[in-house]
Amino acid sequence: MRLRSRALAVLVALTASLPLGSPAGAQVAHDVSAAATYRGEGDDVVRVPVMAGPAIVKGTHSGESNFIVWAVAGGKQVDLVANEVGEYKGVRAFNTVFPRKVRALEVTADGAWTLQVLPITNARYWPIKAKGAGPDVIRLTAPLRAARRITLRHQGESNFIVWALDNRGRTTKLLANRVGDYRGRVLLPAGTRYATVEADGAWSIAR
Incomplete structure (x- = not known):
């Protein structure tokens, strides 16, 4: 009985030491080295793990018209990530001048595209x-x-x-x-x- 009580006390202490308000998804916002590749066709707004520091976007586009990608923070376009006409494949950085908490990418496209957001260390x-x-x-x-x-x-x-x-x-x-x-x-x-x-x-x- 005394052993069970001691074990319970240790469990309570460990639980108390864990940070509150940290859902499982929060870790993705800080470690997105294995981030999924977002795919789409045409215009879209893609939610991404929150990036508060400098980051890169690896992107592709198969189309004939404008391919424009904006990083969105606070509901506003804050960084132009891509602005090309037709086919596109490249890597560009954002949040390198005035870092903000980017939560989404706004895409303008006429064809199929892919996007992957990663820390600049990648x-x-x-x-x-x-x-x-x-x-x-x-x-x-x-x-x-x-x-x-x-x-x-x-x-x-x-x-x-x-x-x-x-x-x-x-x-x-x-x-x-x-x-x-x-x-x-x-x-x-x-x-x-x-x-x-x-x-x-x-x-x-x-x-």
């Missing part, structure tokens, strides 16, 4: 030379200790825009903003952990 690894085609977000294993000269290349017809982001995923420096083909050397600031790339063609970043 961006693909940035080796000595990163290559891609189209919009992307890349990640160093650790913040850059000292400023470094890097070489940027782009072969395309539209905007080529590259931003440096710090360890928190906040935008720090515009590295390139050109239209069409481009090759140049720029200084990557100390503390850089991520970079976002906006491009319509093949690109590379060598450090």
